Amino acid sequence: MRKLNTRRQWRCMNKLLCQVCGGPAVDPESPLIPWLLTKTVFERTGLDSGRTNAPPTCWNCVPTALEQCPMLRDDFTLYTVRSVETAGVLANLYRPGIFREPIPTAHNVFVPWDASRYHPRTLAVAKVLELHGMKHVGP
Ligand SMILES: [Zn+2]
Structure with missing residues (x-):
C-alpha cells in the first residue's frame, strides 16, 4: 500500500x-x-x-x-x-546541506497540515x- x-x-x-x-x-x-x-x-x-x-x-x-x-x-x-x-501527509523530510543540496532527515513520517514549520522541508508522498x-x- x-x-x-x-x-x-x-x-x-x-x-x-x-x-x-x-x-x-x-x-x-x-x-x-x-x-x-x-x-x-x-x-x-x-x-x-x-x-x-x-x-x-x-x-x-x-x-x-x-x-x-x-x-x-x-x-x-x-x-x-x-x-x-483531511489531516496532513506522509512525507520525506529534508534539510539544506552545505551547498544547499537536500539532505534527507526523515522518511515516511506524518506531517499535519498545521505543522507549518516543517512544510518548507517536506516532500509529501501520500495524503x-x-x-x-x-x-x-x-x-
Ligand atoms: Zn471498487
Missing part, C-alpha cells in the same frame, strides 16, 4: 474513490464508507477515529482486495466510516485522512 501510485492515492482520498476499481467507495444506501485497514497503515486517534493513508475499498472490491493484496492476507480489519477529514465514526465490521 505504501507503494501505491501517488497521483492515484491522492485522487482516491480526495474523491473517496475505491483504490481497486476507481469507482465511488461510498455505499449509496447507508451512506457509510467501507475501509479495509492493516496495522501498518492505520493510527488510532480515538475510540472511533484514526488516521490512514490507505484509500477506501468499495463493497464490491473487498473480496478481490482480500484475495490479491499480500498485506491484507497477513492482517486486516474491515470498518465502516461515517465521515473523513492522510482522519476517519470518524468507525465501526468494526470484520473479521
Whole structure:
C-alpha cells in the first residue's frame, strides 16, 4: 500500500474513490464508507477515529482486495466510516546541506497540515485522512 501510485492515492482520498476499481467507495444506501485497514497503515486517534493513508475499498472490491493484496492476507480489519477529514501527509523530510543540496532527515513520517514549520522541508508522498465514526465490521 505504501507503494501505491501517488497521483492515484491522492485522487482516491480526495474523491473517496475505491483504490481497486476507481469507482465511488461510498455505499449509496447507508451512506457509510467501507475501509479495509492493516496495522501498518492505520493510527488510532480515538475510540472511533484514526488516521490512514490507505484509500477506501468499495463493497464490491473487498473480496478481490482480500484475495490479491499480500498485506491484507497477513492482517486486516474491515470498518465502516461515517465521515473523513483531511489531516496532513506522509512525507520525506529534508534539510539544506552545505551547498544547499537536500539532505534527507526523515522518511515516511506524518506531517499535519498545521505543522507549518516543517512544510518548507517536506516532500509529501501520500495524503492522510482522519476517519470518524468507525465501526468494526470484520473479521
Ligand atoms: Zn471498487
